Amino acid sequence: PLGCPAGTALLPLSLSLCLLLAASFARDAAPESCNCSQPLDFEAFRAAPLAESCCLNFSSSNVSLLDWGALLGVRGLRELDLSRCGIAAIRNAQGVPVTLEVLHLSHNQLESLPGGFLEDAPNLRILYLDWNRLRELPQSFLKASRRLQEVYLGYNALTFLPSSLLQPSLQRLQVSNNSWDCSCALLSALQGRPDLATELTCHTPQRHRGAELLSIPRDELCRSHGLTALFICLPPLLLLATIACCFCKRKRKTNYSFGGRRPPVAAARRRGEGQRAGAPRIPPLRPLRAARCPLREGEEGAAGGGGAAPALPGPSGEQQGPVRGGGDPGGIPGAAP
Ligand SMILES: *[C@@H]1O[C@H](CO)[C@@H](O)[C@H](O)[C@H]1NC(C)=O
Ligand SMILES: *[C@@H]1O[C@H](CO)[C@@H](O)[C@H](O)[C@H]1NC(C)=O
Ligand SMILES: *[C@@H]1O[C@H](CO)[C@@H](O)[C@H](O)[C@H]1NC(C)=O
Ligand SMILES: *[C@@H]1O[C@H](CO)[C@@H](O)[C@H](O)[C@H]1NC(C)=O
Numbered sequence: 001p002l003g004c005p006a007g008t009a010l011l012p013l014s015l016s017l018c019l020l021l022a023a024s025f026a027r028d029a030a031p032e033s034c035n036c037s038q039p040l041d042f043e044a045f046r047a048a049p050l051a052e053s054c055c056l057n058f059s060s061s062n063v064s065l066l067d068w069g070a071l072l073g074v075r076g077l078r079e080l081d082l083s084r085c086g087i088a089a090i091r092n093a094q095g096v097p098v099t100l101e102v103l104h105l106s107h108n109q110l111e112s113l114p115g116g117f118l119e120d121a122p123n124l125r126i127l128y129l130d131w132n133r134l135r136e137l138p139q140s141f142l143k144a145s146r147r148l149q150e151v152y153l154g155y156n157a158l159t160f161l162p163s164s165l166l167q168p169s170l171q172r173l174q175v176s177n178n179s180w181d182c183s184c185a186l187l188s189a190l191q192g193r194p195d196l197a198t199e200l201t202c203h204t205p206q207r208h209r210g211a212e213l214l215s216i217p218r219d220e221l222c223r224s225h226g227l228t229a230l231f232i233c234l235p236p237l238l239l240l241a242t243i244a245c246c247f248c249k250r251k252r253k254t255n256y257s258f259g260g261r262r263p264p265v266a267a268a269r270r271r272g273e274g275q276r277a278g279a280p281r282i283p284p285l286r287p288l289r290a291a292r293c294p295l296r297e298g299e300e301g302a303a304g305g306g307g308a309a310p311a312l313p314g315p316s317g318e319q320q321g322p323v324r325g326g327g328d329p330g331g332i333p334g335a336a337p
Pocket of ligand 1 (some may be wrong): 037
C-alpha cells in the first residue's frame with residue numbers, strides 16, 4: 001500500500017517498485033517465518049504428520065524409540081529438534097530429509113546409532129549429539145555431509161572417532177568428556193584435522209589417562225602400540241616353541257625305532273627306482289621329519305648350522321641319507337643321558 005499510487009504515468013515505475021519491494025520482503029521473511037519456538041508432541045505428529053514445515057520442535061516429547069522414517073516425508077524440513085526426548089534407540093534409520101541442515105539430538109539416552117544413520121545427509125551443517133551415552137559411531141557417519149560445520153559429541157562414552165565425519169568444511173568439533181582410547185589408530189584418524197582435537201582427553205590407556213591426545217608424541221603412541229602387540233603375541237609364541245620342542249624330542253625317540261629300516265630305503269632312493277615303488281610308504285616321512293626338527297641336524301652332523309637349511313626334501317636330502325644313516329647309531333649315546 002505504501003508505494004502503489006494510482007497515477008497513470010507512474011504506473012510502470014510503481015509496478016516495478018512494488019515487485020522489488022515484494023521480492024526483498026519475501027527474501028527477508030523466509031528465515032523469520034521458520035519459527036521453531038513452538039514445541040510439538042511427537043506422538044501427535046505421528047498420528048497426523050505435517051506435509052511441509054521448515055522446522056519441527058519435539059523437544060521434551062516422550063519418545064523412547066524414535067521412528068526416524070516418520071520424518072522423511074516432511075517437505076522443506078531444515079531444522080529438527082529432538083533434544084530431551086528420552087530417545088534410547090532409533091529405527092527406520094535409513095535416509096534423511098534432504099533439506100535438513102540442523103539436527104538436535106542432545107540429552108537423550110542413545111548408546112549407539114544404527115548403521116547407515118546420517119550417512120547420506122548432504123545439507124547437514126550442525127549436529128548436536130552431546131549428552132548421550134554413545135560408545136561408538138557408525139563407520140561411514142556423515143560421509144556425504146560436505147557442508148558440515150559443527151558437530152557436538154561431548155559428554156558421551158566414545159572411544160574412537162570415524163574419520164568420515166572430519167569433513168574439510170568442519171569448523172567446530174566438540175569431543176570433551178568422553179572415554180577416548182588414545183591409540184595410534186585414533187591419532188591416525190585425526191591426522192587430516194588435528195586442529196579439531198584440541199579438547200580430546202584420553203581415558204585409556206591408563207598411563208595416558210587425563211592427558212590431551214595432541215600432547216602425546218606420535219612416536220610414543222605408535223611405538224607403544226607395537227610393543228603391546230609384541231607382549232600379546234609373545235606368550236603364545238613361547239608356548240608354541242615349547243610344544244614344538246616337545247614334539248621334536250618325541251619324534252626323535254620314534255626315529256630310533258625306525259632306525260633299522262632306513263638304510264635300505266636310502267639305498268633304494270639313491271638308485272632312483274624306489275621313488276615309484278616305495279614312495280607312498282616311507283619316503284614322505286623322512287623330509288617331513290627333517291624339516292620339523294632342524295635341531296636334530298645340528299646335533300648329529302659336525303656341519304652344525306649349515307645342515308639345517310638344506311634339510312628340506314630335494315637332492316640334498318638324498319645326499320644326506322647315507323650320512324644320517326651312519327650317524328644315527330653314534331647319536332644314541334650322546335642323546336641318552
Ligand atoms: C514464534 O511463535 C511464537 C508462538 O507461536 C511466538 O510467541 C514468537 O514470538 C514467534 N517468534 C518469532 C521470532 O516470530
Ligand atoms: C524448541 O523448544 C524449546 C522449548 O520450547 C526451546 O528451548 C528450543 O530452543 C526450541 N528449539 C529450537 C531449535 O528453536
Ligand atoms: C513425558 O512423560 C512424563 C512422565 O512420564 C510427563 O511428566 C511429561 O509431561 C511427558 N511429556 C510430554 C511432552 O508429554
Ligand atoms: C568433564 O571433563 C572435565 C575435565 O576432564 C571434568 O573436570 C568434568 O568433571 C567433566 N564433567 C562431567 C559432567 O563429567
